[in-house]
Structures are given as structure tokens and as C-alpha cells.
Amino acid sequence: MENLVYAIILLPLAGFLINGLFGKNLPKIFVGSLATLVVFASFCIGVYLFCQFDSDSQPVIVKAFEWFRIGGVQINFGFQIDQLSLMMIMIITGIGSLIHLYSIGYMSHDKGFYKFFTYLNLFIFSMLLLVMGSNYLILFIGWEGVGVCSYLLIGFWFQNWEYGKAARKAFIMNRIGDLGLLIGIFIIAQQTNALDYLSVANNTSKFSVDSPVIIFITASLFIGAVGKSAQVPLYTWLPDAMAGPTPVSALIHAATMVTAGIYLVVRSNFLYTLAPTVQSGILLIGLLTAALAAFYALRQNDIKKVLAYSTVSQLGFMFVALGVGAYTTAMFHLMTHAFFKALLFLGSGSVIHAMSGEQDMRFMGGLKKKIPITHITFLIGTLAISGFPLLSGMISKDEILVSAFAKSPAYWGILFVIAALTATYMFRLYYLTFHGEFRGTEEQKHHLHESPLNMTLPLMVLAVLSIVGGFINLPHFIGHGHYAKLTEWLKPVLTDESFGQMEANIAGVSFNTEMILLGATVLMFFAVWFIVKNIYVNKKKLALPENQYTGWEKLSARKLYIDEIYNVLFVKTVEGLGRAGKMFDKDILDPAVDFVGEGAEDSGRAMKRFQNGNVENYVLIMSLAVGIILIVNFLLQ
Amino acid sequence: MDSTNTFIQTIPLEYFIILSSVLFCLGVLGVLLRKNAIIILGCVELMLNSVNLLLAAFSAYKGNGDGQILVFFIMVVAAAEVAVGLAIISMMYRNTRSVDVSIFNKLRG
Numbered sequence A: 001m002e003n004l005v006y007a008i009i010l011l012p013l014a015g016f017l018i019n020g021l022f023g024k025n026l027p028k029i030f031v032g033s034l035a036t037l038v039v040f041a042s043f044c045i046g047v048y049l050f051c052q053f054d055s056d057s058q059p060v061i062v063k064a065f066e067w068f069r070i071g072g073v074q075i076n077f078g079f080q081i082d083q084l085s086l087m088m089i090m091i092i093t094g095i096g097s098l099i100h101l102y103s104i105g106y107m108s109h110d111k112g113f114y115k116f117f118t119y120l121n122l123f124i125f126s127m128l129l130l131v132m133g134s135n136y137l138i139l140f141i142g143w144e145g146v147g148v149c150s151y152l153l154i155g156f157w158f159q160n161w162e163y164g165k166a167a168r169k170a171f172i173m174n175r176i177g178d179l180g181l182l183i184g185i186f187i188i189a190q191q192t193n194a195l196d197y198l199s200v201a202n203n204t205s206k207f208s209v210d211s212p213v214i215i216f217i218t219a220s221l222f223i224g225a226v227g228k229s230a231q232v233p234l235y236t237w238l239p240d241a242m243a244g245p246t247p248v249s250a251l252i253h254a255a256t257m258v259t260a261g262i263y264l265v266v267r268s269n270f271l272y273t274l275a276p277t278v279q280s281g282i283l284l285i286g287l288l289t290a291a292l293a294a295f296y297a298l299r300q301n302d303i304k305k306v307l308a309y310s311t312v313s314q315l316g317f318m319f320v321a322l323g324v325g326a327y328t329t330a331m332f333h334l335m336t337h338a339f340f341k342a343l344l345f346l347g348s349g350s351v352i353h354a355m356s357g358e359q360d361m362r363f364m365g366g367l368k369k370k371i372p373i374t375h376i377t378f379l380i381g382t383l384a385i386s387g388f389p390l391l392s393g394m395i396s397k398d399e400i401l402v403s404a405f406a407k408s409p410a411y412w413g414i415l416f417v418i419a420a421l422t423a424t425y426m427f428r429l430y431y432l433t434f435h436g437e438f439r440g441t442e443e444q445k446h447h448l449h450e451s452p453l454n455m456t457l458p459l460m461v462l463a464v465l466s467i468v469g470g471f472i473n474l475p476h477f478i479g480h481g482h483y484a485k486l487t488e489w490l491k492p493v494l495t496d497e498s499f500g501q502m503e504a505n506i507a508g509v510s511f512n513t514e515m516i517l518l519g520a521t522v523l524m525f526f527a528v529w530f531i532v533k534n535i536y537v538n539k540k541k542l543a544l545p546e547n548q549y550t551g552w553e554k555l556s557a558r559k560l561y562i563d564e565i566y567n568v569l570f571v572k573t574v575e576g577l578g579r580a581g582k583m584f585d586k587d588i589l590d591p592a593v594d595f596v597g598e599g600a601e602d603s604g605r606a607m608k609r610f611q612n613g614n615v616e617n618y619v620l621i622m623s624l625a626v627g628i629i630l631i632v633n634f635l636l637q
Numbered sequence B: 001m002d003s004t005n006t007f008i009q010t011i012p013l014e015y016f017i018i019l020s021s022v023l024f025c026l027g028v029l030g031v032l033l034r035k036n037a038i039i040i041l042g043c044v045e046l047m048l049n050s051v052n053l054l055l056a057a058f059s060a061y062k063g064n065g066d067g068q069i070l071v072f073f074i075m076v077v078a079a080a081e082v083a084v085g086l087a088i089i090s091m092m093y094r095n096t097r098s099v100d101v102s103i104f105n106k107l108r109g
Helices: A002-025 A028-052 A083-106 A113-132 A136-154 A161-192 A197-202 A212-228 A237-243 A246-255 A257-267 A276-297 A303-323 A327-354 A372-386 A392-407 A409-434 A442-447 A453-472 A485-493 A496-507 A511-538 A551-557 A559-608 A615-636 B002-009 B013-033 B037-062 B066-096
Strands: A060-070 A073-081
Touching (some): A073 A083, A073 A113, A073 A136, A083 A113, A083 A246, A083 A257, A113 A136, A113 A246, A136 A257, A161 A212, A161 A237, A212 A257, A212 A276, A246 A257, A246 A327, A257 A303, A257 A327, A276 A551, A276 A559, A303 A392, A327 A485, A372 A409, A392 A409, A409 A511, B002 B037, B013 B037, B037 B066
């Protein structure tokens, strides 16, 4: 058991080291296969461990060594294997290995091929560290590690100045969140004298519900989650992060890294249950994020930007679930979202590959016949995220909607509208890309081709997962909860209070209400599908150039000018500070330093004339000085 | 020794002080005004010896030998200094055929 746990995390590290140190001189096929195989091997071990576990198993702590001891706090470098970390391990390595496989094809023409796989392996390693660590500090190492990898991969094509800027933006915005996380960790250590999840969980009895300390801790941790999971107000980095290669967008900026915030909150459920105030805050931020991002996605024309805002919006859904205390629901949506969003991103990568690098949907269209496998899988992804009955996205999103309804019908109403927006922008994306006439150049049309098998295979696997992924946690009115496998599975991770809160919340919704809500969502889905199809296929209405947008379309395309507002509020302020600092340095500090130096030089030049090498002068001056001293001495007496 | 001291003490101390002061001033003036390195060296010796004289006189008046011991030290140091000084002067003369200090101003800053 212990060795297997080490193997899971050390295999990607080995891949990283081998590819990073020797990859330059190794053949591409070896580099790609090695990187893919180490991740796949980790996945297999994860599945093996999963089979050893059941929903009653106690967490297994693998202590590698005592890291350090400071004050009364002992920090071990160790790993915690339990239901939650196993689930995350399988998502990360499973989707990770598919995306590695896909990247072999996608990146085959790139000069930085070995570098790309080195970074990807390092990312998998850091992400595993994040979810496997047995205490908050190891989580923090992984947290920073994935941040660095994200930075490196967003700026992978760093020769492009804009891409480099996007990478820096992501890094800096994440840093703001990380500070919150770090402060939260410090306070936990100070309050409970421990950082291990298990010890902290056992020490929570000293916190009273909604006491200032617990609110401070949970809010700080949540700020970390806001940064990493791209919530309001720190979400603007994620759409820009699309500058990275598409497999990176799929792996890091949709399926895994951005869900670290969800993981953090679920992992700390024993703290959040004690802070209902913060939970309401999470709920509101989630709602706001989901709504804003869905609104922006309506009029984006870059295929990846739509998906990016969709990701932000879906993460908002997950935070809404966390806000109402439905931890397992959030994890469920995290998983299904990882399936269909990775599928959509990889599909869009395949489209971009076919279109020779074109990302603007206005120049696509009619790709249905040209790239059939991509089309079918992309359609499945679209249906899954929009809520086609019984596909994974519909089941998990319905669970969130029901939980929100139990809290307040108003929340349900907002989420319902957002879900409608989701279906709208996804079908707009789908119809603009795959239907109608081809609107690109002749040259692009000539080059159109289906991607090779190593790219379409991950698409097919993910499509199957997007279809069946929802069945592991069917709504509990089917079979009276016996089929809600995921909820059962994750139960030991939650404290009794957390689980009780969740159960009590759901218990308020009767069977009939739930059926009505479900019916409404399904009806909404088909209505939206019909309308959007009518607009974009039958009426052949195409996306206009951005300068012809008016009213809300302009607001959506320009993202409510939030980037511009941030630019004025923060970037310009910091730049102003920098300019003031420069002025202080140049006009005050520099002259002061120069004055000291020049003063010494000038006085030296003045004294130089006495040092004329003429011995008689020296003696004269000396005797005069002695004489003066004597006279003064005499007068003073 | 005692008889010498008694004899010296018959001369007023002021005479010694005035004589040494005059000798010292002559030495200083010599150093200041003359250009010949050897004479300057001689004048330095004059200053040292005026001090020696004063030390010996005070020693005699006080009746203990401390001052005279110091005089021996000064003499030894002065001898060493003259040896070095004359060596320098002779090198200067060999190189420039002159002992005029006013032309040796190579050490100016």
C-alpha cells in the first residue's frame, strides 16, 4: 500500500525529470509515450487502490518523514489516501493521461515538444501533491506548484508578447488568492497547533459556530479558492489563460487545476460547516460568477473563450453547491464537468487543428461532414453540458439546482436562467462551428482534415464518460438513494455535521417538487435548443463583426468592461505607484547619493593643492599649525 | 654624580629653557628656509638635540635619571634616522646630481 502511494506521485516526477533533463536529445515519440505512460501508470495504481477501498474504509496516512517541528506544531511530510483524494487522483491521472495522449498528436509539429511534456508531467505531480497531501502545508506546495506550471504553460508560446502577458496575469491574480490561503493556514496552525486534516478536524470543537476566528479562517481559505478557481472578483485570468496550447486549457484550466478550490473547501468541510456566514458568501459569489461568466459567453467569438467563460460559469455552479453545504454534489459536478469540459476543449483543439490554427467561429462553419468524429463527440459534450436528459451534466447540474431550491427558490430561479444561458451559448458555439456554410479561406478549406487516432481516441473515451458519468450518482428519488453511489462513497470524508446539514437541506424538497423542477429544466433545455437552432441554422444568422454589436451584445462581448475597470483601478494605480517610486529614486535618492560622492570628490580636489610634494610647504604648514595651537591654548588659559 | 647635579643646579633653569628654545627655533627656521637636504637634516638634528638638552637639564634638577634615559633613546633613534636619511639623500644625489629639496616634488597629489 505504502509503496503504491509513493509510486503514484513519484512516477510523474520521474517522467518530469527524465524528459526535462534528457528530453532534448530523445526522439519525440519516446518523450511523448514516456510522459503518457507514467501518468497512465499512476492512474492504474489509483484504480487498484480504489478497488481496495470501500465507503467504510478509514483514511490511510502514509508518513514519509517528519518535515519539521516548530513550537508545538509538528509537520509531517505525508500523504492521506481516502475517498476524496482517490476520486481526485483518478480524475487527474485518468483525464491527464488521455490529454497526454492527445497532446502527442496536437503538439507534434511544435519545437518545444519535450518541454511541453516536461511541464505537463510536473503539473500532474504538483496536482497529485495537492490532493494527496495529508496536511494543509503540502496542499500549499502543490497549490503553488500547479500555479507555476499553469504560468509556464499559458506562456508556452512566450515569443508572443500577449501570451506572455496572459501568463503573468494568471500568475499575479493567483498570487492574491494564495496569500489568503497562506494566512488561513497560519491561523489554523496557531489555533489548533496542527495542520494535519485529521488533527484539525478533531480540534474543531473549540470553535463555536460563526465565531470570528472560524469566519476568518474559512474566509481566508476561500480567498485562496477564489483565486485558483477563477471566481468573482479574481476570474479574469482564466479566459486569458486560453493563450496556452489547447490540451493545457483542457487539463489545467478546465478539468483539474481550477477545481483545486472546490477540493480545498470540501477537504475543509469540518471548518465550513461551522461558518454559515461564509457559506452564504460562497453561495453569493458562486451565483454572481456563474451569471456573469454565462453572460459573457453569449457573445464571444473565439471558440476557446466561450469554453473558458463556460468553465468559469460551471465553477460558479460548484461553489453554489458548496455554499448550500452540498459538498458531494459539488464533487459530482466537478467530476462530470471534468469529463465534458475536457471533451469540449479537446474537441475545440481538434477543430483548431483542422482549421490550421483559426480560433474565430465566424470563419468556421459546416465542419460537420469534414471532421465527423470530432463533430459527434463535440455534440455529445455540448448536450452533456447543456443538460440533455440523462447525460452526465444534466444529472449533476440538476442536483445543484435542487440543493439551491431547498435553500431558497430564488437561488433556483437564478441558476435556472444561467442554465438556460449555458445551453444558449453552447448551441450557438456548436451551430456556428459545425453547421451552415464554410466561411474560412480556400486554403483552410483545402487543409481540412480529421485529426489522427491518438487525438480522436481521447475524444471518444471522454464522450463515453460524458454520457455515462452521471449514473454513479443518480438523483435519490430513483431507487430511494441506493444508486447515489458517489454520495455514499464520499460520506466518510465529511463530518457528521456537514453530512447532516446536507441531508437536512435536501430533505426539505418533496418528490413532487423535485419532479417538477426536473421537468422544468428538461423543457427549458429543449426550448433553448429549438430556438437557438432556429436562429443559427434556419435563419442562417451569423455572428456579426464586433463593431456592429449594440446594447447587451456589446456588453457581453466586452465582458462588462471589467478588464478595463481593473486596468484603471489596479494596474494604473500600481503603475502610478511605480512611477512615483521611480521619481523618488531619480529625483531624491539619486541626487542625495551623488551629493555624497561629489562632495568627497570636490573636497579632495580642494585639499589636493596642499599636497604639492614640496616638503618645505609641509613643514611650514605644520609649524604654523603647531604655533596656532600653542597660541590658542595659551589664550584659552 | 651628586656633585655634578649640585653644580648644574647652581645655573638657573630658565637659562636652559631659553637656550633650548632658541636652538629649537633655529632648527625649525633652518628646515623652513634652507633648500639643501643635508642642512635640513642637520637642522632636524639641532631640534632633537635642543630637546635632549632640556631633558638632561630637567633630569638634573629633579635628581633622577629618567630624563637622561629618554635622551639615550632619542639619540639612538636619531642616529638610525640619520643613517636612513643620508642614504636617501645620497640616492637622490646620484639620480639628479643635486640635493635641492625644492625639485623633489614628485609626491604631489
